[in-house]
Amino acid sequence: MAVCVAVIAKENYPLYIRSAPTENELKFHYMVHTSLDVVDEKISAMGKALVDQRELYLGLLYPTEDYKVYGYVTNSKVKFVMVVDSSNTALRDNEIRSMFRKLHNSYTDVMCNPFYNPGDRIQSSGSDAAEPGFPVITTWIPTCEKRMGGRPGHGPCPLGFPRMPRPLTAW
Amino acid sequence: MSVPDYMQCAEDHQTLLVVVQPVGIVSEENFFRIYKRISSVSQISVRDSQRVLYIRYRHHYPPENNEWGDFQTHRKVVGLITITDCFSAKDWPQTFEKFHVQKEIYGSTLYDSRLFVFGLQGEITEQPRTDVAFYPNYEDCEAVEKRIEDFIESLFIVLESKRLDRATDKSGDKIPLLCVPFEKKDFVGLDTDSRHYKKRCQGRMRKHVGDLCLQAGMLQDSLVHYHMSVELLRSVNDFLWLGAALEGLCSASVICHYPGGTGGKTGARRFQGSSLPAEAANRHRPGAQEVLIDPGALTTNGINPDTSAEIGRAKNCLSPEDIIDKYKEAISYYSKYKNAGVIELEACVKAVRVLAIQKRSMDASEFLQNAVYINLRQLSEEEKIQRYSILSELYELIGFHRKSAFFKRVAAMQCVAPSISEPGWRACYKLLLETLPGYSLSLDPKDFSRGTHRGWAAVQMRLLHELVYASRRMGNPALSVRHLSFLLQTMLDFLSDQEKKDVTQSLENYTCKCPGTMELLTLPGGPTLPPVPFTKLPIVRRVKLLNLPASLRPQKMKSLLGQNVSTKSPFIYSPIIAHNRGEERNKKIDFQWVQGDVCEVQLMVYNPMPFELRVENMGLLTSGVDFESLPAALSLPAESGLYPVTLVGVPQTTGMITVNGYHTTVFGVFSDCLLDNLPGVKTSGSTVEVIPALPRLQISTSLPRSAHSLQPSSGDEISTNVSVQLYNGEAQQLVIQLENIGTEPLETLEVTSRLLTTKDGISVSGFPLCSPFRQVVRPRVESKPVNAPEGGKPGDPSHMKTLEAILNFKYSGGPGHAEGYYRNLSLGLHVEAEPSVFFTRVTTLPATSTRQCHLLLDIFNSTEHELTVSARGNEELILHAGECQRMAIQVDKFSFESFPESPGEKGQLANPKQLEEERQEARGLEIDSKLDVHWRIPSLKRTGEASVEGLLSQLVLEHLQLAPLQWDVLVDGQPCDCEAAACRVGDPVRLEVRLTNQSPRSVGPFALTVAPFQDHQNGVHNYDLHDAVSFVGSSTFYLDAVQPSGQSACLGALLFLYTGDFFLHIHFHQDSASKELPPSWFCLPSVHVRALDAQA
Secondary structure (H helix, E strand, C coil), X not given: CEEEEEEECCCCCEEEEEECCHHHHHHHHHHHHHHHHHHHHHHHHHCCXXXXXXXXXXXXXXXXXXXXXXXXXXXXXXXXXXXXXXXXXXXXXXXXXXXXXXXXXXXHXXXXXXXXXXXXXXCECCCHHHCCCCCCCCCECCXXXXXXXXXXXXXXXXXXXXXXXXXXXXX | CCCCCCCCCHHHHHEEEEEEEEECCCCHHHHHHHHHHHHCCCEEECCCCCCEEEEEEECCCCHHHHHHHCCCHHHXXXXXXXXXECCCHHHHHHHHHHHHHHHHHCCCCCCEEEEEEECCCCHHHHCCCCCEEEECCCCCXXXXXXXXXXXXXXXXXXXXXXXXXXXXCCCCCCCCCCCCHHHHHHHCXXXXXXXXXXXXXHHHHHHHHHHHHHHCCCHHHHHHHHHHHHHHXXXXXXXXXXXXXXXXXXXHHHHHHCCCCCCCHHHHHCCCCXXXXXXXXXXXXXXXXXXXXXXXXXXXXXXXXXXXXXXXXXXXXXXXXXXXXXXHHHHHHHCCCHHHHHHHHHHHHHHHHHHHHHCCHHHHHHHHHHHHXXXXXXXXXXXXXXXXXXXXXXXXXXXXXXXXXXXXXXXXXXXXXXXXXXXXXXXXXXXXXXXXXXXXXXXXXXXXXXXXCCCCXXXXXXXXXXXXXXXXXXXXXXHHHHHHHHHHHHCHHHCCHHHHXXXXXXXXXXXXXXXXXXXXXXXXXXXXXXXXXXXXXXXXXXXXXXXXXXXXXXXXXXXXXXXHCCCCCCCCCCHHHHCCHHHCXXXXXXXXXXXXXXXXXXXXXXXXXXXXXXXXXXXEEEECCCEEEECEEEXXXXXXXXXXXXXXXXXXXXXXXXXXXXXXXXXXXXXXXXXXXXXXXXXCCCEEEEECCCCCEEEEECCCECCCCCCHHHCCCCCEEEEEEEECCECEEEEEEEEECCCCCCCEEEEEEEEECCCXXXXXXXXXXXXXXXXXXXXXXXXXXXXXXXXXXXXXXXXXXXXXXXXXXXXXXXXXXXXXXXXXXXXXXXXXXXXXXXXXXXXXXXXXXXXXXXXXXXXXXXXXXXXXXXXXXCCCEEECCCCEEEEEEEEECECHHHCCCCCHHHHCCCCHHHHXXXXXXXXXXXXXXXXXXXXXXXXXXXXXXXXXXXXXXXXHHHHHECCCEEEEEEECCEECCCCEEEEEXXXXXXXXXXXXXXXXXXXXXXXXXXXXXXXXXXXXXXXCCCCCEEEECCCEEEECCECCCCEEEEEEXXXXXXXXXXXXXXXXXXXXXXXXXXXXXXXXXXXXXXXECCCC
């Protein structure tokens, strides 16, 4: 199953991002953030294709040592990014596609909610991250809250790069 | 080979590598001065040929890389230039020796070398030497460039000879096997005679010749050689060299396709001189024939030197797509060899540069991704930094800004890795700053003020924390404060409660040494950091300029009011103007502030922090008028709701003042918050007029002030209220003292008073204005006659009546007066009147005199105290609480008609009913003043008066009224009313009836008859007195008509024949004249005459 799922607005800021190992969430933030370069590139390459023929699924964005990053873009240029463990070889392209489709359906539900302001952060009601069913988010209750539920701490740098001494507590 | 050159690009394959190095002690400055001049000679057109040589200069080159020179000739150091200082001939041999030692390092590959000696003069310099050049000093060496050109030409000669030598190797000769350092041991004991081995030798040699051709400026030849080499090596599976041959092919093709170069600036420089466009340059490149390969010309047993035979076949140059395919292939071959890591890495970098030019970012990113994973060996920290930086640069090159920022940040972290003994905080900070665009983070808080923050808050916060930390370690606390302020201001919504605490705690720690300012900070790189005003600490929701308190509010004189009316529009009201939103903020407010007076602005603020927020030095920022701001300090409770804060200041001059914002000091950071930059602030205008100074009056009263405010409907805003509780009829003196506490003199003062009508139907009598400074207020409440209650208790004794009045003091002075302004100070009076005594019933009894009567007052004490009531000339009556007693007062009748009745000016308009009421009231007052009924509560020492006003019925009034016709009866010239007049028997008694007409009309004539009678005191009146009383003359009198205010009299005489008490009854004859008049007008006194004995 995926270790991180993100919904990214048309303007490339996160609407929702949640990862399964919550202790190192920042790593996934970086991973998803950098993947947007590839998403942008793929979208611009796709731009020439006719709209109705366009494939929403972007496929593998890039692999890292431990993870694979997949992308999906809706017709309204909202992006879904999913990070899966690369050791999970059982995960086929088709399953990734179907996960994205479910995610897209959930997102559509959120959009249908009259109390949701498009562009606001999305909050998931399920305590999803820890659950085995992740990232199939059952119910999404958007709130107008500005803050995310669990926000990333100051984990070590991604990819095992050297990290800064933890700010604030160090001084 | 382990040191990669990340700056390499495809066209470097055509360059000759020349190392320039100092020998001995040469100052860096001098060395680089010469180095710069040398490297300017990077491109030489070879004499007598169209070919161009490209030179790559290095001042550092690891000799181990040199060992790979056979593999790719551009890695081979072919030239060495050494620079040295030598000041005496004595040192010369030693210096020269060093040059030789230096040469040894690259000796195996050098084509030629030079030594530049600076400073040496004398005979040694006279020697003509090709390999040594002498210059007296670093300034005086114009010939350096020329020398270098000669040197390159000599390199070319060697290169060309080698190329020809290799290319023209006879097919019969044994071709040596070229190999890379790590291969050498693999070929020991290999069968050198096998076809396989031979092919390998041939392939490698072809590749080598291709390299040499490329270097020698024969691009098309090199392509041919590379192609052939690829064929040969592919057949023998010599992957490493196959890779090199493919890469060579790519390089040559890239040079062919992209004459502008792929390496950025360095590449572009090469064609500075060429004004030809890229395409044209390509077509006309030296030696750019359409050289095509002929597979048939490839013989397996040798290399055909004549490449011209291959013309006319397929184009040798790879298409742009093929270049990438071949690069991929080459890299995949390289990757089979662990020792070729550097080669692979560099090939990746070169391919990325080509792809960047082709704008194929996706492919490029794949190459880069591959480059990331190439594991060379344990890199030094410096090498790591270099590697991450170059990755970042390359990602930037292909437009992957986020990825670029990511690696730049990693590089920055590497600069201060714990393993580094001297962390480079400065470099770290600089690199971190460069990552900002990649994280779409601007350090200008203005970019964040619009709407909600949209970005990667988590990573942005992380970056800001790192900036703070790095700048602190860098020793620049001002930067740390600025970054931390920025973090707090822009990321507030994303900080957890604990983080808010932590961030503010550290901010306070920093600012106690280096307070945050509003100044621009200049960064080491040159750009500036804009100030960060804390517009969210606290958050301001509303800004409202407050009017002055009612008592200090300036008002325009009425006469000048006309000037204020706007002449902009002919319409009194237009919705179009009213809804002009754009001007809302700068709209002028319709009240004024006064110079020299404290003016207030109210802000609705709230504290978003989970702890108490201390805001110090909070004041207003204004423009237009000199304004003395009086800063305030406030403390807002945690997560407070909207909290009103009033900021004050004193305008020092006059004109239009605009409130632009406010300043604060929070956590030691000074902030100037401009309203224009605040999102979601409601303001009803921020510009107000300041008018010239006016005097300021302070009011103090003899009675204590009360919080009781007047009815809201009163209309005026009352600054001071006095409240007093009185008993009905009680009088209270109020002394008002006015003091001018302003700086301007008081020039005019106008006092007016106004009573507020109350619904209770209460009226107040007596509100005279004695003097402007002394005001006596005598409220008197009348209550309607209370019907005498059956149970003895009067109805609703607790009912209190209130009445209110306003005293207005209109004053002005100073410059404000000259401008036509005044101030209005209002004093509100609130009186609660408690009932004291009631007259439950008022009746009259006729007195003995027709000019007097008895007034019977039933007085009820409605207080809870014992009180005494007294009337003029009467005894005191003591009334217990709730007691009712009757008081009889003999009063003279009143001639009400003498009062000014319905004065002309109001009489014409007022309706009769009103007139009648007023008349009633006037009568009541008259009666009251006559009666002067007073009550006194001894226990409370309070006194008051009681009024009969409103209690008098028409009947009572009529009884109390003197008839307009006054009849006087005079007996012997003496007026006779109740007293008995004495006379003697037998003497005629003169009787005079006199009529005074007080009515406004003429009356009469009247006829009246005098009838004497005797009262037997038993109810029997004896009129049969013909014997006892005789008239002298007629018993009937006649009076002529009497004009208003006129008087008339008639005379007669009586003769009493016996002694006794006689009464005279004077009655009128019934006639038409007398019938018109009310009977009460004909009320004559009864005359009592006592006839006495004549002899007495």
